[in-house]
Amino acid sequence: MRSPLILLPPLMIFLLASCGSDEQPKSSKGEPGTEQPEATTQAPPPKEGGAQLVTPAFTVPSGAEIFECMRVPFEIKEDLYVQSSAAWQAPGGHHMLIYYSEGSVVYKDEPHACDGTDMLDVRLIGVGGADGVGIAMPPGVTLKIPAGAKIYGQSHYVNTTSKDITAKDTINLELLPFEKVENVAGTWAEINSTFELKPHETSTVSVTCSPPEAGKVPWIIPHMHEYGKHITIEHIVDNVTNVLYDSDWGEALREHFPLTMFAEHLSIKPTDKFRTTCTWDNTTPGSILWPKEMCVAFMAYYPSSSGALWACDADGSNFTP
Numbered sequence: 001m002r003s004p005l006i007l008l009p010p011l012m013i014f015l016l017a018s019c020g021s022d023e024q025p026k027s028s029k030g031e032p033g034t035e036q037p038e039a040t041t042q043a044p045p046p047k048e049g050g051a052q053l054v055t056p057a058f059t060v061p062s063g064a065e066i067f068e069c070m071r072v073p074f075e076i077k078e079d080l081y082v083q084s085s086a087a088w089q090a091p092g093g094h095h096m097l098i099y100y101s102e103g104s105v106v107y108k109d110e111p112h113a114c115d116g117t118d119m120l121d122v123r124l125i126g127v128g129g130a131d132g133v134g135i136a137m138p139p140g141v142t143l144k145i146p147a148g149a150k151i152y153g154q155s156h157y158v159n160t161t162s163k164d165i166t167a168k169d170t171i172n173l174e175l176l177p178f179e180k181v182e183n184v185a186g187t188w189a190e191i192n193s194t195f196e197l198k199p200h201e202t203s204t205v206s207v208t209c210s211p212p213e214a215g216k217v218p219w220i221i222p223h224m225h226e227y228g229k230h231i232t233i234e235h236i237v238d239n240v241t242n243v244l245y246d247s248d249w250g251e252a253l254r255e256h257f258p259l260t261m262f263a264e265h266l267s268i269k270p271t272d273k274f275r276t277t278c279t280w281d282n283t284t285p286g287s288i289l290w291p292k293e294m295c296v297a298f299m300a301y302y303p304s305s306s307g308a309l310w311a312c313d314a315d316g317s318n319f320t321p
Helices: none
Strands: 010-015 051-054 058-060 066-071 080-088 093-103 122-128 131-136 140-145 151-158 165-167 170-175 186-191 201-209 214-221 226-235 240-248 260-268 273-282 297-299 309-310
Touching: 058 066, 080 093, 122 140, 122 170, 122 309, 131 170, 151 165, 186 201, 214 226, 214 240, 240 260, 273 297
Parallel strands: 080 122, 186 309
Antiparallel strands: 051 170, 058 165, 066 151, 080 131, 080 140, 080 170, 093 122, 093 151, 122 131, 186 297, 201 273, 214 260, 214 297, 226 240, 226 273
């Protein structure tokens, strides 16, 4: 059995959600009488006909980097079709994503440090950065939330201050009426999680995978962290290489991920190849491993047979986290 990922988003980053430190997260539960004032997220109301989801309050300890998983209290009375999502977090937020389970795994409801068993059987609903950054589907294409689904969230925070932060995250969903839905989308992430970045060295690694299904790709998101220097994403069709993204990386792009939109949606099939190549400059005295650093290409595709969240690691085989 393959080891589970602690999110993608956005991915997640949310596989963007696999982001994190090489230390175990500190406990998010404050002792009685030590709670800090809640940090407001300043989220606007959702668009007309949309939905606003708010997490329970949780604590981000001073000096800690945490991944917090929890049930998001929101009743799904009928199938919902998500056109776009955007997130707002307290200071120190890195990303927030929401998902639902297919029902084979029972997750904890209360806020807790994500431990790798929180995303064993999930479908992505939405993902966003700290200040209204998010993702959108093309007209008529949506992510689906089935009636009765239980919604869960994963929040990533880095608290560099000397005080604990008590946060509530908000994610707004733009919803599309069923009669306007043309396709239900899935998501796919290509990831290299086996690298080791030697201290005081520049390192380059690649990962090559084939898509899990045929379809159309409206956008693609590259993702690295603060030691990233360059990332290239290539689409190889019948031995012809097309460069989709090729750019230097900066630390600011960790939180505000670059989104490459395709005016003509990219056609993919399982015989194609995607190659993601990342270069880092490790300026620290120690080695850096996943998920302290990352090399990810994340995309949506449609139509999807199940709306699944797929991932492909360095061995080239697809799996569902």
